[in-house]
Amino acid sequence: MTYTIPIYQPDLGGNEKRYVNECLDTSWISSKGRFVGEFEAAFAKRIGALHASSVCNGTLALHLALLALGIGPGDEVIVPTLTYVASVNAISYTGATPVFVDSLRDTWQMDPEDVRRSITPRTRALLPVHLYGHACPMDELMAIAREHRLFVVEDCAEAMGTLYKGRHVGTFGDIAMFSFYGNKTITAGEGGMVVSNDKTLIERARHFRGQGLASHREYWHDVIGYNYRMTNIAAAIGLAQLERADDFIARKRALAGRYAELLRGLPVSLHGEAADTVHSFWMCSLLVERPEQRDLLRQRLAAAGVETRPVFYPVHTMPMYARSYRKHAVAEDLAWRGINLPSWPGLSEAQLQTITGAIRAHLAA
Secondary structure (H helix, E strand, O other): OOOOEOOOOOOOOOOHHHHHHHHHHHOOOOOOOHHHHHHHHHHHHHHOOOEEEEEOOHHHHHHHHHHHOOOOOOOEEEEEOOOOHHHHHHHHHOOOEEEEEOEOOOOOOEOHHHHHHHOOOOEEEEOOEOHHHOOOOHHHHHHHHHHHOOEEEEEOOOOOOOEEOOEEOOOOOOEEEEEOEOOOOOOOEOOEEEEEOOHHHHHHHHHHHEOOEOOOOOOOEOOOOOEOOOOHHHHHHHHHHHOOHHHHHHHHHHHHHHHHHHOOOOOEEEOOOOOOEEOOOOOEEEEEOOHHHHHHHHHHHHHOOEOOEEOOOOHHHOHHHOOOOOOOHHHHHHHHHEEEEOOOOOOOHHHHHHHHHHHHHHHHO
């Protein structure tokens, strides 16, 4: 179906074309070239991390982060069920077992009390996901991790620009990752970043990223590695996007505020912002009152040319992860009632009026 108002559309009006043309003009189009290192350094500085290593997509960034920590068969990693499936697939790639926990009703983020209930002698790591651009309660999660001597891997795929108590997410745990897919706050087309304040962990991630190539001997490989490197062209796009990240985030936050104004008084609730968080609003999302209303509202919006998405289905309900099924009531409730609205920073006032007008008309019918 063709939509006149898509769910997301990147803004490529900065230095993207100039930087990509430099790659083409110099023939540095693969995983070597100046933009790779410059993007890594600029990204680390932007979020306040000491080290960053670029990769070809966000899912593989998470896989590398887990590999760098030595997560593998026999280990358990606690992860929220309300997340994109890639968060869980990356755990499975290592041979470890994902253990699902529920969400907090007010913020939609990982529930620390359910984390406590889910720890076993096999638990090696927590994997908080900063869902839709809101921060997880990192003070509580880090306290649990310290108490039980667990690693913390932050999934910041959706959280570029998100702050928790004045500090950028991705700088609390042992290691973290970001995604630069085409619909993310900043994009490289495809791409990801592993970040850490631990030099050893980043060096391990880089070692695995580059086919396990030994540093002391040419074409000698001392581990089974992977080809997860970012291209210079992708890094060029990412760097150009990073130059405008503050503007993108400011416009997305303003967009979320405008949605709140235009939908005020309707029987829907918006994904809000906790007092200790700066929400980057990767996606502006709402909840209808009853699950049966969700798809009817999406159909009404589609008829008006507006693309929407359902909030992520809880991963524990998917066939490959339902072997030890148990209820996660909050996550399921949010998922069955939730809708992601068009959330790109260039959305016009006229388009916003079309979206919210269709919502208002449907709920009044």
